[in-house]
Amino acid sequence: MAGGHRLLLENARQVVLVCARGERFLTRDALRSLEVLEGASLVVGTDGFIKAIGPADAIQKQFSEETFEERIDCSGKCILPGLVDAHTHPVWAGERVHEFAMKLAGATYMDIHQAGGGINFTVERTRQASEEELYSSFQQRLGCMMRAGTTLVECKSGYGLSLETELKMLRVIERARRELDIGISATYCGAHSVPKGKTASEAADDIIKNHLPRLKELGRNGEIHVDNIDVFCEKGVFDLDSTRRILQSGKDIGLQINFHGDELHPMKAAELGVELGAQAISHLEEVSDEGIAAMASARCSAVLLPTTAYMLRLKQPRARKMLDEGVIVALGSDFNPNAYCFSMPMVMHLACVNMRMSMPEALAAATINAAYALGKSHTQGSLEVGKQGDLIIINSPR
Ligand SMILES: N=CN[C@@H](CCC(=O)O)C(=O)O
Ligand SMILES: [Zn+2]
Structure with missing residues (x-):
């Protein structure tokens, strides 16, 4: 389907990316606080990879003409990497x-x-x-x-x-x-x-x-x-x-x-x-x-x-x-x-x-x-564009 995507996770209270700059691992000071977006949405493509993550209103605008196999309202919830x-x-x-x-x-x-x-x-x-x-x-x-x-x-x-x-x-x-x-x-x-x-x-x-x-x-x-x-x-x-x-x-x-x-x-x-x-x-x-x-x-x-x-x-x-x-x-x-x-x-x-x-x-x-x-941190372990859409939604605000 043209312009179609697998999944839209909308308006989460938090999206916990863990890291956001392609890091393969985190040590020392990088562990003091992890990357977190507030009020954000996330899109997974039909290939199972993450296509976009960002502020909920920006994602809504960017994908307003697109279709999704599934949309999940994540209001009040938290998205984490699997x-x-x-x-x-x-x-x-x-x-x-x-x-x-x-x-x-x-x-x-x-x-x-x-x-x-x-x-x-x-x-x-x-x-x-x-x-x-x-x-x-x-x-x-x-x-x-x-x-x-x-x-x-x-x-x-x-x-x-x-x-x-x-x-x-x-x-x-x-x-x-x-x-x-x-x-x-x-x-x-x-x-x-x-x-x-x-x-x-x-x-x-x-x-x-x-x-x-x-x-x-x-x-x-x-x-x-x-x-x-x-x-x-x-x-x-x-x-x-x-x-x-x-x-x-x-x-x-x-x-x-x-x-x-x-x-x-x-x-x-x-x-x-x-x-x-x-x-x-x-x-x-x-x-x-x-x-x-x-x-x-x-x-x-x-x-x-x-x-x-x-x-x-x-x-x-x-x-x-x-x-x-x-x-x-x-x-x-x-x-x-x-x-x-x-x-x-x-x-x-x-x-x-x-x-x-x-x-x-x-x-x-x-x-x-x-x-x-496991030698797999280039594809898994954080929520970043280009990585696998392996994620969990928890019924918790943070
Ligand atoms: N220490 C060796 N192997 C396992 C225990 C396996 C077992 O007891 O069946 C471990 O990692 O704990
Ligand atoms: Zn063991």
Whole structure:
């Protein structure tokens, strides 16, 4: 239709752009206050991209001759960029409620892991599940995330460990990427735990010799698109050397490095990530001062996960120090059978209360900086002309 557009959002009390000058991330002073327009409207074109944002009367004049598939009166409401969840484990079968009871009785995450529970428990259940079962529960979980305002989510494999089940999980993620109205950044996390009967080094060899070449082939054929490579770099899981080998091999086939580091023990994972050119490192409860400084200068983003520290009663990651030193701080829900949280608003709230982030810092960390962690801040994470029309309207004046 000539002169036609998909959507007109009219006369919002506020349009929270987050940033307005094509910034790929926000740090330091830029986090003191975010870009906000009062009494503004926004137009999304038929291609799904933002065509105009501005004062309501100016947009009304500019588009007076145009038609829209849908118009929404946003009077008294607030428009925000869709939230970006930079870290989730959303494809799995079974549940681990008995482990929650064990933790309440005093067991640590690693006690349970070393006894064969935790990730390995979920691996058993996920191996037994059909692709259809996994897709069905995954779809429901994504629905819950969307209802809480998430429009772009990072989704990891990692409850297969064997090539067969890792590929089953990645096919499930690929299907959702094609069929559902939510943006997905897919992560291969075959090094989430060391499979029974193997050492970390043997598992790394298997990944490098068998898993990654197959992923490369499937990517080339257009069957499965994977964006990131992840490893759980932790004492008693993957040591620094195995982590280095896996991440470097993933990078060699074109994947962005985005991994779990310095969570339960100081491992110098941040230093390793910077050395390898990682886009993002998650957790970082135990990161060193040198690791923080290195991440800041390398523009390697820190994906902080307030639900994990809360659930496992860990010490909080040092968000304030990271922010003060100019690290690109992002947030993720860490949704997984151990941390059952779909909601980025809840994650922002925990980041403010428990990690002492300000509200603008938390919102930037859940939008533009989380998009940066996924290498997608050129298209998502703020409301700017030319970016995807991923947005949420909240029934609140500010
Ligand atoms: N720490 C490693 N992985 C997940 C937990 C996964 C699980 O326990 O199933 C995390 O990020 O918290
Ligand atoms: Zn995780």
